Amino acid sequence: MTTGHRTDGAAADLGYAGRTTALWASGDYAKTVTELLCPLGRALVRASAIRPGDRVLDVAAGTGNVAIPAALTGADVIASDLCPELLDRGRELAQTRGARLHWQVANAEALPFDTNKFDAVLSCVGMMFAPQHQCAADELVRVCKPGGIIGLINWTSDGFMSELMTTIKPYLDAPQPGSQPAARWGDAAYVRDLLGDRVSNFTAEQHTLRVVMFADGEAFRDYMKAHCPPPRAAYQRIANDPRRVDELDDKLAALAERYLAGTPSTMEWDYLLVTARKRQSPECVSPAMPSAVSHNSIRSDQFRDDKQCTRDDARRV
Numbered sequence: 543m544t545t546g547h548r549t550d551g552a553a554a555d556l557g558y559a560g561r562t563t564a565l566w567a568s569g570d571y572a573k574t575v576t577e578l579l580c581p582l583g584r585a586l587v588r589a590s591a592i593r594p595g596d597r598v599l600d601v602a603a604g605t606g607n608v609a610i611p612a613a614l615t616g617a618d619v620i621a622s623d624l625c626p627e628l629l630d631r632g633r634e635l636a637q638t639r640g641a642r643l644h645w646q647v648a649n650a651e652a653l654p655f656d657t658n659k660f661d662a663v664l665s666c667v668g669m670m671f672a673p674q675h676q677c678a679a680d681e682l683v684r685v686c687k688p689g690g691i692i693g694l695i696n697w698t699s700d701g702f703m704s705e706l707m708t709t710i711k712p713y714l715d716a717p718q719p720g721s722q723p724a725a726r727w728g729d730a731a732y733v734r735d736l737l738g739d740r741v742s743n744f745t746a747e748q749h750t751l752r753v754v755m756f757a758d759g760e761a762f763r764d765y766m767k768a769h770c771p772p773p774r775a776a777y778q779r780i781a782n783d784p785r786r787v788d789e790l791d792d793k794l795a796a797l798a799e800r801y802l803a804g805t806p807s808t809m810e811w812d813y814l815l816v817t818a819r820k821r822q823s824p825e826c827v828s829p830a831m832p833s834a835v836s837h838n839s840i841r842s843d844q845f846r847d848d849k850q851c852t853r854d855d856a857r858r859v
């Protein structure tokens with residue numbers, strides 16, 4: 543993908559939006575969605591019970607992993623993201639899949655949409671990357687209609703993807719001061735607190751995306767290095783330092799080896815699926831909100847697609 547953005551040290555001069563865009567436009571994110579992450583988008587649309595005519599906002603939508611399947615149900619969808627390059631790619635993909643929807647550049651922390659506008663506000667491993675968590679959560683709730691649904695998929699705090707993010711972090715540009723770690727969104731109690739008593743019917747389920755694509759740790763590393771934006775951006779940043787490249791090579795291969803098991807070699811990437819309803823009005827707030835997270839489970843075979851290299855299983859947390 544060609545972009546007007548640099549992913550080396552000069553990105554530090556671009557400001558938050560520029561750095562975020564530079565990072566996510568590197569590599570080929572659409573390929574990782576098609577080959578690895580697409581079951582998540584469909585799972586979130588299904589769990590959020592999107593219906594024809596619903597007004598749906600996908601926040602940090604990337605190339606439309608959620609927005610496209612949502613639009614294919616007949617919903618009226620806006621895909622929003624900070625990275626225009628990913629939205630452009632999403633537009634192309636939507637066209638090939640016959641999905642009609644709108645695409646809009648937007649920061650998850652300052653959504654350019656009216657209050658109480660959407661029947662459903664969704665985000666799949668997306669808004670968890672916005673640095674100010676409470677601010678992003680407040681925006682989700684604000685733009686959702688009373689009675690509307692908020693649906694999130696976040697990588698779990700102690701799962702593979704969070705370990706991957708921790709591994710590459712020292713090789714990326716430093717986050718802006720005060721940034722909160724994305725991995726916290728993978729903890730159900732933390733998300734519950736961020737949404738607060740503005741929502742009811744809070745559910746949080748842990749699921750597993752089973753990835754049957756990599757024969758060994760080196761195959762995983764080489765794929766991530768070539769295609770997946772954050773690792774690729776990290777490698778681009780250290781390209782002139784062979785010692786650090788070797789170091790990151792070893793760390794990524796070793797990390798993947800720890801998660802590869804079975805025949806054929808399979809990795810388990812855990813994620814949290816959260817749904818909640820925005821309360822109808824302040825007077826509906828119960829003084830005794832349940833503090834515990836409710837644990838529903840979804841049948842794993844609802845998400846299986848044997849044609850994919852990934853499979854999505856659910857289990858109770």
Ligand SMILES: C[S@@+](CC[C@H](N)C(=O)[O-])C[C@H]1O[C@@H](n2cnc3c(N)ncnc32)[C@H](O)[C@@H]1O
Pocket residue numbers: 562563566575579582583601602603604605606607608622623624625628648649650651665666667668669671672673
């Ligand atoms: C892992 S991708 C997920 C994309 C998509 N939701 C999916 O399921 O494939 C993370 C996305 O978050 C976007 N992003 C990061 N920070 C953002 C912010 N503050 N506001 C809006 N989008 C943001 C990135 O541009 C990127 O598209």
